[in-house]
Amino acid sequence: METNTSTAADWPLDALRLAKGTTTVSVVLPARDEERTVGAIVSTIRRDLAELVDEVLVVDSRSTDATAARAAEAGARVVRQDDVLPELPPLSGKGEALWKGLAASHGDVVVYIDSDLRNFGAHFVSGLLGPLLTDPRIQFVKGAYERPLRGRRGEGGRVTELVARPLLNLFWPELAGFVQPLGGEYAGRRSALESVPYVTEYGVEFGLLVDLLEKVGLDAMAQVDLGSREHSHQSTAALGRMSGQIMLTAWSRLERQGRIVASEPPATLLRQFNPDTFTNVSVAERPPLASLSAVMEEDVA
Numbered sequence: 198m199e200t201n202t203s204t205a206a207d208w209p210l211d212a213l214r215l216a217k218g219t220t221t222v223s224v225v226l227p228a229r230d231e232e233r234t235v236g237a238i239v240s241t242i243r244r245d246l247a248e249l250v251d252e253v254l255v256v257d258s259r260s261t262d263a264t265a266a267r268a269a270e271a272g273a274r275v276v277r278q279d280d281v282l283p284e285l286p287p288l289s290g291k292g293e294a295l296w297k298g299l300a301a302s303h304g305d306v307v308v309y310i311d312s313d314l315r316n317f318g319a320h321f322v323s324g325l326l327g328p329l330l331t332d333p334r335i336q337f338v339k340g341a342y343e344r345p346l347r348g349r350r351g352e353g354g355r356v357t358e359l360v361a362r363p364l365l366n367l368f369w370p371e372l373a374g375f376v377q378p379l380g381g382e383y384a385g386r387r388s389a390l391e392s393v394p395y396v397t398e399y400g401v402e403f404g405l406l407v408d409l410l411e412k413v414g415l416d417a418m419a420q421v422d423l424g425s426r427e428h429s430h431q432s433t434a435a436l437g438r439m440s441g442q443i444m445l446t447a448w449s450r451l452e453r454q455g456r457i458v459a460s461e462p463p464a465t466l467l468r469q470f471n472p473d474t475f476t477n478v479s480v481a482e483r484p485p486l487a488s489l490s491a492v493m494e495e496d497v498a
């Protein structure tokens with residue numbers, strides 16, 4: 198991992214403009230109720246990265262606020278998650294938004310950026326593009342950063358530290374060098390992203406790392422330090438549900454890789470208190486988009 202690690206400052210815009218050549222780039226932003234932040238992120242990309250980014254696509258993930266309007270005003274193309282590939286039964290959550298964004302976008306390289314970032318800068322996108330535009334061996338690039346929690350440096354990323362990184366270290370230690378395995382800022386070649394399934398809900402990042410490791414190998418994966426990342430924080434209860442989804446994603450990969458043989462499937466209801474609720478934390482899965490390309494070409498042309 199260390200050999201494929203760089204920082205955003207290693208990738209100045211002038212050099213990337215030259216390296217880009219005819220490669221087309223899409224930035225895809227999944228967004229559910231992000232009216233406060235999505236417009237500024239889209240505007241920054243359009244203003245500072247006009248020569249590098251060919252398409253900015255916001256996937257409106259069933260927002261009930263003005264996310265779609267704010268994104269469109271700022272210059273993004275906006276699609277509604279459930280309007281993409283409408284012949285398929287809709288699924289829900291972030292993973293579904295990302296898969297639909299892959300289907301609806303056109304770039305040779307796709308950059309994913311969360312829409313709730315509060316300190317977004319153009320270096321998030323240019324940093325992620327650096328290894329992909331300059332090294333043909335690289336298929337996938339993950340952002341790394343320091344994450345404050347309500348002003349406390351290094352304290353953010355609770356699910357990352359308590360669930361995701363321990364699971365990766367236990368079962369996929371090759372991936373232990375990824376500092377932010379759950380981070381929402383990453384990029385890949387379309388051919389690589391279309392070759393793997395997308396887990397729905399919040400299992401998507403964990404599933405992509407494990408599946409891409411198997412598909413393209415660690416030498417084709419890179420990491421770029423993007424500095425510091427600030428985003429909106431979810432409640433502890435919501436992070437508990439996210440953790441359940443990530444654990445079930447890990448389980449599905451262990452089973453698929455033949456590393457566990459289950460006498461019975463795991464329960465998928467998470468009981469939480471205050472209020473006393475049961476939530477289904479199961480995740481579904483979309484197949485590799487390449488396997489649906491005929492359908493997709495008809496639909497998004």
Ligand SMILES: O=c1ccn([C@@H]2O[C@H](COP(=O)(O)OP(=O)(O)O[C@H]3O[C@H](CO)[C@@H](O)[C@H](O)[C@H]3O)[C@@H](O)[C@H]2O)c(=O)[nH]1
Binds near residue numbers: 226312313399402
């Ligand atoms: O149903 C959903 C839920 C979220 N989002 C968007 O996805 C992004 C990240 O979602 P958020 O709820 O802010 O996730 P975090 O609590 O920040 O979770 C972290 O960990 C998750 C699990 O790996 C990752 O998916 C996130 O990108 C990462 O920031 C945001 O732009 C959301 O608007 C959707 O589009 N649809």
Ligand SMILES: O=C(O)[C@H](O)COP(=O)(O)O
Binds near residue numbers: 353430
């Ligand atoms: O990636 C994570 O662990 C979750 O997004 C939680 O992040 P937070 O602890 O910074 O809210």
